[in-house]
Amino acid sequence: MxxxxxxxxxxxxxxxxxxxxxxxxxxxxxxxxxxxxxxxxxxxxxxxxxxxxxxxxGYRHPRIVQAAHEQLDLMPLSSRILVSPRQVELAKRLQELTPGDLSYSFFCNSGTEAVEAALKFARASTGRTTIIATDGAFHGKTYGSLSVSGRDLYQAPFKPLVPDVIRVPYGDLQALEAVMSDQVAAVIVEPIQGEGGVIVPPASYLPGIRSLCDQFGAAMIADEVQTGIGHTGRLFAVEHSGVVPDLMCLAKALGGGVMPIGAVVGRPWVWKLFDESPLIHTSTFGGNPLACRVGIEALNVTIDExxxxxxxxxxxxxxxxxxxxxxxxxxxxxxxxxxxxxxxxxxxxxxxxxxxxxxxxxxxxxxxxxxxxxxxxxxxxxxxxxxxxxxxxxxxxxxxxxxxxxxxxxxxx
Ligand SMILES: Cc1ncc(COP(=O)(O)O)c(C=O)c1O
Incomplete structure (x- = not known):
């Protein structure tokens, strides 16, 4: 060793x-x-x-490993010129399984990329810049997601970070309400804070965020990278509160323990940026056939079992x-x-x-x-x-x- x-x-x-x-x-x-x-x-x-x-x-689930082998033998990565059936299958499955009118998916390769995309989509759809995030949050370590995370140790050497981020205590609706305004593009929140120390917020917290976002025209981003899929007893942790976010970030377990994958699933109004340019946000490896085939099987195994x-x-x-x-x-x-x-x-x-x-x-x-x-x-x-x-x-x-x-x-x- x-x-x-x-x-x-x-x-x-x-x-x-x-x-x-x-x-x-x-x-x-x-x-x-x-x-x-x-x-x-x-x-x-x-x-x-x-x-x-x-x-x-689990490790090397036989159905997921077999799906990976099959796709590996066919077409692991995309030409990116011909359209990709595997992406469509996974996006359709996510539309079926996510709550409410979460309709469209963008695929990437990790949790932090899913958060980056969600932040960009929220800014572009609202034309605003301010993001409200929570103390103790963990959303990843690339610039945007680091900027909305809640630990100074990881941020300090890299300042200045992305501007216009306001941090409020997690679980505290009054603190959130006090900083809400018509400048706010999004509130980003983990339904249960993972790296912050497994913090379960009060039952009224997510519904409260939902109604503040509705009131001020801001996007609600649920970061389910750690809570999804299944750990909390529901496929997505927001389901416990009946709240439908505008953007949901997924990664980790969507890869079935076999492939890296990230995804953002959004409601139609936060997808308008693609009308301006269909290639406004892209990733070379994002949504590759191997990861998508594995993602579909990971979801199916999670449900079937x-x-x-x-x-x-x-x-x-x-x-x-x-x-x-x-x-x-x-x-x-x-x-x-x-x-x-x-x-x-x-x-x-x-x-x-x-x-x-x-x-x-x-x-x-x-x-x-x-x-x-x-x-x-x-x-x-x-x-x-x-x-x-x-x-x-x-x-x-x-x-x-x-x-x-x-x-x-x-x-x-
Ligand atoms: C809630 C949450 N968001 C985002 C991330 C970042 O994911 P990744 O490490 O795949 O970039 C993590 C990682 O632990 C996480 O727990």
Missing amino acids: EDILGGYEAYMNPSLARTYRFMGLDHAEYTGHGAVVVDTDGVEYIDCAGGYGVFVQ HLPERAAALGEWFIPELERLQRQHPDLVSEVRGRGLMIGLEFTAPGIGGMVMSELFQRHVLAVYTLNNERVLRLLPPLVIEKDQLEQVLGHLSEALAAVELVKDDLLA
Whole structure:
């Protein structure tokens, strides 16, 4: 293994190599199946990180892999001169599955590109520039999406960012109302904040944003890159509140754990920019046949295997079990929260999350803290995970917390 971390050090990112070493993450991945990752020594890990939301359908789902093979043998990338049937099939499926009159899709290759597109579409359709975003948000790391994200650490070295962004506290409708005006092009929001620490907003929050956007003629952008598809117990997390956004960003799980893909789905009024020029926003690889074929199969598998319902049912059992552990360790874990199988454990001090993550890793469970809030360990397992695997996770977590109890005073002193 040393040679691989040595390679990170020599050829890519020495500081990242040091972090991996410090955390004891010194095993290399080899393959995976279902909710399990296998390292180069054949050791199996139960994956509760799910590639930060990518592996909803698990690793190498046979139907998705087969679809990829078929398309690979036919036409993986597009000529971009002849029209692409696969894009149409995926766009049609998204129109059918997304709520309300979300009608048109634009395809790209990642979450951050989906957010970039949504911001541009909102600005072009409204002729306005101001974007309202939320503290703690994570929308990606290219310029536009970084500009609407909520962590200063990631923004500071790159300033000045895209102008006219106003940040308000997440979940706070009054704060939003106070800055709404007829200058606002869009409000961008995650239905549940992922990297912010798995924050579930009050039930009135998304409907409140919807009505403020309607009142002021602004676009509502729902960033479902992490919440979609299925993790929260519904295909799209906005469905819990019955709200139809004007633009919905998707990526991660839409690629079925096999291909990178991103998509923005929009209502007709935010698609008017393409009337001016059909090529006003494009991406060479976006919507390639391989990714689209995989995306269609990923959606079909998610529905055929009732994965959102599975997430809801497993979450209803798992979250109370985690709360039981929390009550046994109130000096370590301050809160358990989440919806379905998108769950966060908030610790009483920032360093504890890293310690618990390392202890879990030693017990062959993968979990990771959230990028904008190191106090929170996120559990976002593939939705194909079996109940007995989650039972094993509970056992290992109980041991991990007990181990951290013994050392925490020394390490945090
Ligand atoms: C809500 C949300 N939006 C956007 C992104 C960025 O996606 P990507 O890393 O594919 O660019 C992420 C990534 O974690 C995310 O969680």
